Amino acid sequence: MIELKHLSKTYGGGKHQPVKALNDLSLQVPEGMLYGILGPNGSGKTTCLRILCTLLAPDSGTVTVSGIDALTQPRQVRRLMGYVAQDVAIDKILTGRELLSFQADLYHLPSNKRDERISELIGLLDMGEWIDRRCGSYSGGMRRRIDLAAGLLHSPQLLVLDEPTVGLDIESRAVLWQVLGQLRDQGVTVVLSSHYLEEIDVLADRLAIFDSGSVIAEGTPTELKKALGGERVTLKVREFSDLQESARLRNLLLECPGVRDVVINKSQGYSLNLLVDTQDVSEVVRRHLKDQDVPVFSLTQSRPSLDDVYLQATGRTLMDAELAVAGLRDPKAERKQSM
Amino acid sequence: MPQVSAASEIFQETLALTRRLFLQLIRRPSTLVAGILQPLIWLILFGALFANAPEGLLPGGGSYGRFLGAGVIVFTAFSAALNAGLPVMFDREFGFLNRLLVAPLRSRASIVLASVIYITLLSLIQSLSIIIAAGFLGYGWPTLPGMLIVILVLSLLIFAVTALSLALAFSLPGHIELIAVIFISNLPLLFASTALAPLSFMPSWLSWFASINPLTFAIEPIRASYSNDFHLTDIVLVAPYGSLNSLTCIIILASLSLFLFIAVRPLLDRRLN
Numbered sequence: 001m002i003e004l005k006h007l008s009k010t011y012g013g014g015k016h017q018p019v020k021a022l023n024d025l026s027l028q029v030p031e032g033m034l035y036g037i038l039g040p041n042g043s044g045k046t047t048c049l050r051i052l053c054t055l056l057a058p059d060s061g062t063v064t065v066s067g068i069d070a071l072t073q074p075r076q077v078r079r080l081m082g083y084v085a086q087d088v089a090i091d092k093i094l095t096g097r098e099l100l101s102f103q104a105d106l107y108h109l110p111s112n113k114r115d116e117r118i119s120e121l122i123g124l125l126d127m128g129e130w131i132d133r134r135c136g137s138y139s140g141g142m143r144r145r146i147d148l149a150a151g152l153l154h155s156p157q158l159l160v161l162d163e164p165t166v167g168l169d170i171e172s173r174a175v176l177w178q179v180l181g182q183l184r185d186q187g188v189t190v191v192l193s194s195h196y197l198e199e200i201d202v203l204a205d206r207l208a209i210f211d212s213g214s215v216i217a218e219g220t221p222t223e224l225k226k227a228l229g230g231e232r233v234t235l236k237v238r239e240f241s242d243l244q245e246s247a248r249l250r251n252l253l254l255e256c257p258g259v260r261d262v263v264i265n266k267s268q269g270y271s272l273n274l275l276v277d278t279q280d281v282s283e284v285v286r287r288h289l290k291d292q293d294v295p296v297f298s299l300t301q302s303r304p305s306l307d308d309v310y311l312q313a314t315g316r317t318l319m320d321a322e323l324a325v326a327g328l329r330d331p332k333a334e335r336k337q338s339m
Numbered sequence: 340m341p342q343v344s345a346a347s348e349i350f351q352e353t354l355a356l357t358r359r360l361f362l363q364l365i366r367r368p369s370t371l372v373a374g375i376l377q378p379l380i381w382l383i384l385f386g387a388l389f390a391n392a393p394e395g396l397l398p399g400g401g402s403y404g405r406f407l408g409a410g411v412i413v414f415t416a417f418s419a420a421l422n423a424g425l426p427v428m429f430d431r432e433f434g435f436l437n438r439l440l441v442a443p444l445r446s447r448a449s450i451v452l453a454s455v456i457y458i459t460l461l462s463l464i465q466s467l468s469i470i471i472a473a474g475f476l477g478y479g480w481p482t483l484p485g486m487l488i489v490i491l492v493l494s495l496l497i498f499a500v501t502a503l504s505l506a507l508a509f510s511l512p513g514h515i516e517l518i519a520v521i522f523i524s525n526l527p528l529l530f531a532s533t534a535l536a537p538l539s540f541m542p543s544w545l546s547w548f549a550s551i552n553p554l555t556f557a558i559e560p561i562r563a564s565y566s567n568d569f570h571l572t573d574i575v576l577v578a579p580y581g582s583l584n585s586l587t588c589i590i591i592l593a594s595l596s597l598f599l600f601i602a603v604r605p606l607l608d609r610r611l612n
Contacts, residue, residue: 053441078443085441089434093363105355106442108348150438 001158001189002029002052007061009047009213021047022058023213029191029206034184036204037193038306040321044213045193046086049162052191053083065158082151084144086162092136096127096146099135100153107154121149124182126175141172148176158189165199177203195318197306209310211321216313221306228304228312230260233274233282236297237289240269249294256281256288263311267319273311276301348445356439356453360426364461370422374465378415379472382407385535386476398537408473409562410534413554415469416493417528419462420500421521423454424508428517431508440611447611455501462497463490485564488571492589496557499596506603509610533558538577550578556592560585 009022022044029035037045050056051063054074063070070077091099097118104114122131125145130138135146144164151159161180165173180203184190194200200207201221209217209224217224237249243264249272250262258281263273274285282301289296311317316324364371382404389403397406427450430436439450470489474480481489504521511517529535531545532554538546549555559575563585576583583591 055437055440075443075445078441081441083441085434085437087434089436089438091359091363091435093366094359098362102355102359103438103442105351106439106444108351108443108445 001031001033001066002027002191003062003064004028004048004052005062005064007048007051007058007063009044009051009056009058021213022051022061025061025210025214027208027215027218029189031189032184032187033205034180034190034192034203036200036207037191037210038195038197038200038207038310038318039193039210040195040318040324043210043321045195045210046162047213048210049083049160049191049193053081053160054078055083079154080157082154082156082159084147084151084159084161084164086166090135090138090143090146093134095134096131096138096142097122099146100149103150104153109154117153117155118149121152124179125149139169139172140167141169144168144172145175148179152183156188158191159183161190161192163193163195165194165196195322197318201306207306209306209313211310211314217309224306224309225304228275228308230304231276231278231281231301232304232308233276233285233299233301234265234268235272235274235285235299236269237295238297241271243270246270246272252292252294253285253288256285258284263315265311265317265320267317267323273308275308275312345445349449352444353449353452353456356449357456360453360457363426364457371461371465374415374419374422374461375468377418378411378465378469381414382411382469382473382476382478385411386478398539402478404473404476404478405565406537406562407535408470408478409558409565410529410532411473412466412469412489412561413493413496413532413557414529414534416462416466416497416557417500417554418525419465420458420497421504421525423458423501424504424506424517425514426457427454427505427508428511428514432513448607450611451505451607454505455498458501458504459494459497463493466493479565481561481564482567482569485566485569488564488569488585488589489561492557492560492592495589495592495596496553499553499592499599502596502599502603506606509606528552528554533576543579547579550576550580553592553595556583556588556595559583560588 004025004027007022007025008020010018010020012018025044025048027048037048039045047056051058052065052070054070054077057071065077066080068076068080094102100118100121101114104118109117122128125148127142127145127149130142135143138146148161148164151161164176168176180190180192184205192200192203204221206220207218207224208215219227235253237245243266246264250264253259253262253272253274258277259274260277261275265271265273276285282299286296286299307317314321385407386404392403394400397403427436430439440447444450470481507517507520511520531548532552533549534554538549541549555576563569563573563575571586572584574582575585575588
């Protein structure tokens with residue numbers, strides 16, 4: 001359904017330091033699948049989706065949707081696609097129904113089908129109570145639902161959503177998850193970006209993990225976690241440790257039988273994430289630390305998560321990666337890029 | 340058949356885009372009201388300021404209020420058209436334009452076309468309100484053929500200024516900059532025209548400037564169209580470079596708006612594709 005090949009995109013230059021948003025990124029999304037793109041802020045998710053939706057041209061690379069070249073035939077691709085952007089752009093002065101009607105005209109729906117489709121979507125997204133109120137009075141969840149409805153008006157074969165659940169209330173998130181599942185069951189290809197692990201883990205049939213503008217892992221959530229193998233043990237010797245102490249303990253733990261690898265998790269007070277072979281290693285680790293007179297504040301064992309996949313590939317957790325870019329991003333420059 | 344469907348799709352999308360702009364105007368009418376109030380205040384205050392000016396001061400006689408009417412009518416249309424880029428700029432800034440760009444519009448020129456239709460109708464409504472207000476203030480009424488000339492001249496001026504304003508909306512970084520350009524260009528262009536005073540009152544350098552100011556080419560045929568004895572070929576502007584009649588002024592305005600639309604098209608195409 002979607003084939004992105006060797007996409008590169010660099011922003012800035014001139015006055016600003018150039019930022020490489022996409023770095024030779026390639027990705028294939030099979031038809032009829034709910035496909036997740038997971039990555040921290042600044043990893044290139046939005047740039048990738050904006051290129052896919054024909055809003056942005058890459059510096060190099062190709063984009064094909066259902067066999068159509070999106071760079072040379074963007075209009076044909078737009079016909080197939082619904083797009084729900086990260087920052088919901090809504091006309092506050094219109095009612096929800098008027099906004100949908102406006103959008104339907106941009107998709108050239110005939111007037112008899114238009115009203116029928118709008119009613120259908122009002123029911124599907126449970127918007128009946130407030131659809132005739134002006135959009136300016138809507139909550140974040142209502143706005144996201146109306147935006148999703150706008151993206152679905154023309155019954156697209158492909159729906160692209162950029163971080164659709166950021167800042168959403170639980171009810172709206174549940175409605176959104178349910179609708180996305182239903183769409184996938186009806187054969188619609190759904191591409192969803194998120195930096196919430198749980199969301200991608202629960203929803204996605206397959207996923208790609210983005211880091212610094214490249215795909216660092218790709219597969220089904222189960223495959224990716226299984227590929228890591230073993231179990232995860234999270235160890236804290238005190239509530240907040242420091243790098244020096246954790247580095248010393250890492251060396252100590254690597255000597256422990258059954259411990260395959262140890263990664264220091266900076267975002268959780270320099271705790272230690274151990275990749276272990278079997279379920280009973282916890283006790284071995286506990287005894288090993290006791291022999292060395294090292295106290296244990298907490299020690300928990302779990303199956304590997306998608307965060308472990310990310311940690312394994314990049315040496316940092318998603319939260320670390322978010323913190324690392326938080327101060328580096330320039331909201332003014334980013335707004336300009338999206339204008 | 341595909342051509343018919345292309346035309347109907349362009350019609351559907353342009354109608355939707357125009358309807359949205361008018362719904363905004365109806366529900367937030369301050370733009371409409373302010374666009375009428377400001378020139379009305381000019382008309383009343385400026386008219387009163389020179390109400391007792393000595394008779395025969397103005398070329399061709401007549402009261403200052405009558406002289407001022409045409410200038411304020413043109414100023415109304417000019418100010419309204421200068422604001423044409425603002426809704427587009429806000430759509431760019433709030434990300435609403437992306438909603439339009441991601442839709443399979445048959446032609447993205449619909450976005451420009453809708454803006455031109457909207458601003459032309461809005462400017463004409465505001466200008467007609469001022470024509471009526473000026474009439475009631477005793478500053479005279481245009482003749483019926485004269486009214487057609489007024490509408491034609493105003494439309495040409497609106498097209499030209501709208502093209503400029505839309506080009507600015509797509510090239511400036513934000514609405515603050517756009518408002519600054521509107522603010523800076525609005526009054527100086529009015530003062531450097533024959534809206535408030537005839538060329539004969541001005542020093543040579545200013546009369547040169549006023550004689551090439553597009554507002555002057557709009558004001559003079561409209562001023563003439565208030566006369567009962569109006570002819571398109573009557574001289575209306577005695578400029579330092581030569582005398583012009585109404586028809587020449589209208590041809591200059593038409594050429595200017597055509598030239599501006601052709602000139603800004605590559606920019607609009609680049610921004611919308």
